[in-house]
Amino acid sequence: MTNTCVDSIHNTMNQRQSVGHLVAPAPNQQQLDLAFTAALAAPDHHRLKPTRFVIVPTEVRAEFGTLLSNSxxxxxxxxxxxxxxxxxxxxxxxxxxxxxxxxxxxxxxxYEQLLSSGAAIENFLLSLQSQGFASIWRTGAVAESEALKHALGLSARDLISGIIYIGTADKKLPARADVNLQDYVSTWSNA
Incomplete structure (x- = not known):
């Protein structure tokens, strides 16, 4: 892999941020499929593929909002x-x-399946970012709603791991602050 490619991958990862104000355009189906393919390449013990995605198209957002509210x-x-x-x-x-x-x-x-799903979602977000789109991954009380799970055909033990809002950032965001790795990384020693 070339240094340019490595730099591009790391730049995408390091610059990805949640963006709360999103406008059109959103990804088209081909761009979404690329992101879903990346998502489903996430680490997955025994290839169980626990992650599922449901697209809520532009024209039914208001109806989905009613479902969220009712749930x-x-x-x-x-x-x-x-x-x-x-x-x-x-x-x-x-x-x-x-x-x-x-x-x-x-x-x-x-718990391993849940971690796999989190990795799939992150791959999805990074793919969208690399294609020039912005997103925010939300949960909250509505994501825990048994009524919403039922409406989506899930069992009580299944999870709504997130509602991902996707579009284009309406303004340029400041770069992320640098992280001091020593605050988060250590070396194990048996001494």
Missing amino acids: LACTEIDAVQVERVKNHPLRAPLLVLALTVLQDHPKVPH
Whole structure:
């Protein structure tokens, strides 16, 4: 691999940030398929592929917002928050739901499947970033809603691992601050 390619990969990873204000354009189907392919190449013990994606197209965002609001209303007592979540899908031109469908396997505990799903989502975000798009990965109370899980055909143990808002950043973001690796990396010693 050339240094230019390595630099490009690391630049994409180091510059990826969550962007809350997203506008059109969103990725087209070919660009999304490239990102889904990258996602499904994530580490995955015994190739169980626990991650599923559901696209929420632009034209049905308002309907999806109603589903979110109705799902949250089952557990949330704050009526203002229930109404506010109805407009969340309108924050970006495209949404993709990331789901984790857990499987019973003697060698692959559920937590490994969840980690695999997180890696798949990160690959998805990085692929979108490398193609010039921005995103934000959200969860919150609505992602834990049993009513929403049911509406998506999930079992109670499965997870809505995120609602990914996708589009183009409406403004240039400042570069990430440098990280002092010594604060996060150490060397094990048996002495």
